[in-house]
Amino acid sequence: MSRFLKERYQALEAYTPGEQPRDMEYIKLNTNESPYPPAPAVVAAMNSGEIERLRLYSDPTAKGLKEALAELYSLSAEQIFLSNGSDDILNFAFMAYGQKGAIFPDITYGFYPVFAQLHGVEYQEIPLEPNFSVNYKAYLNQNKLIVIANPNAPTGMSIGLDAIEEILKSNPDGVVVIDEAYVDFGGKSCYKLIDRYENLLVVRTFSKSRCLAGGRLGYAFANAALIADLEKIKYSTNPYNINRLTLLLGKETAKADAYYTEKCGEIIKTRETTAQALEEMGFEVLPSDANFLFARHPKISGEQLYSELKKRGILVRHFTKERIKDFNRITIGTPKEMQTMISKIKEILL
Numbered sequence: 001m002s003r004f005l006k007e008r009y010q011a012l013e014a015y016t017p018g019e020q021p022r023d024m025e026y027i028k029l030n031t032n033e034s035p036y037p038p039a040p041a042v043v044a045a046m047n048s049g050e051i052e053r054l055r056l057y058s059d060p061t062a063k064g065l066k067e068a069l070a071e072l073y074s075l076s077a078e079q080i081f082l083s084n085g086s087d088d089i090l091n092f093a094f095m096a097y098g099q100k101g102a103i104f105p106d107i108t109y110g111f112y113p114v115f116a117q118l119h120g121v122e123y124q125e126i127p128l129e130p131n132f133s134v135n136y137k138a139y140l141n142q143n144k145l146i147v148i149a150n151p152n153a154p155t156g157m158s159i160g161l162d163a164i165e166e167i168l169k170s171n172p173d174g175v176v177v178i179d180e181a182y183v184d185f186g187g188k189s190c191y192k193l194i195d196r197y198e199n200l201l202v203v204r205t206f207s208k209s210r211c212l213a214g215g216r217l218g219y220a221f222a223n224a225a226l227i228a229d230l231e232k233i234k235y236s237t238n239p240y241n242i243n244r245l246t247l248l249l250g251k252e253t254a255k256a257d258a259y260y261t262e263k264c265g266e267i268i269k270t271r272e273t274t275a276q277a278l279e280e281m282g283f284e285v286l287p288s289d290a291n292f293l294f295a296r297h298p299k300i301s302g303e304q305l306y307s308e309l310k311k312r313g314i315l316v317r318h319f320t321k322e323r324i325k326d327f328n329r330i331t332i333g334t335p336k337e338m339q340t341m342i343s344k345i346k347e348i349l350l
């Protein structure tokens, strides 16, 4: 750190992304990417002509992609915001709506407290229930910025739409962000509530279910007024924050929805067979609506399982937070990758 850094950033603890080691080929089950490639039409949309057009700026209004998403979700383009990954949108939300403070679960996406610190937002972390579900009643009548990942990460557990609606109703003076990064893997989306609740911001991503993590594309649904706030911040930060190639691929992705629904279905099936295999080996596996499982075993620490798997070429995600340090978060890969993982775990437990 230099002596020039503004004081308020000196104590900031940056987010630690999942490791992306380059020393060998791993089976990557640590950052919840899709094991499948994008749809054929998405791959075919990329060509040298598009690369040559990179000399031109991208469309800051992202018109084509917004229209494709509007059609897919029966919304109007004014209800849609797009940005460089959903992390970017979450960042904007803390920047825009954190004035009265923020609340979110103690065990959730690790970026929320970082954004809060970055923007000087006071925050409160609400403990998950003993069974690791979100205690939604603690979020009633707070009138602050409320941020809930649904399904939650790294647990994979969801709360129901009725709980979300109660939170929305009882917080008329606070924005409620529902982070639906994993909703396509079996959760229930609340996005249709945006017409009825002016305080609802639904944040989503192309990174997980749309096989485009490296493309960096996030989107949000809300009423036109909230979207206008986010646009104002975007135009005050980086108007061209989505590159041309990603805009193009995003549009093709929206049009190829059937392919992604099928792939999500395959991932859900693999998740269920993997959960069963882990349980047969003595793991406790939390119920998951996401493309990962959160599991612990009474005979081996989370840290040890993580490092033994890494030695064997398999990366999973281990968190050091006290309450979840016995767990590992395992991304669902292809059936073959999961079989390899299961047999390596058997070997480790022997």
Ligand SMILES: *Cc1c(COP(=O)(O)O)cnc(C)c1O
Binding pocket: 032, 084, 085, 086, 087, 088, 109, 149, 153, 179, 181, 204, 205, 206, 207, 213, 216, 217, 218
């Ligand atoms: C992966 C993830 C994100 C970030 O997604 P990007 O669009 O790749 O920035 C946001 N929220 C949660 C809960 C996630 O797990």
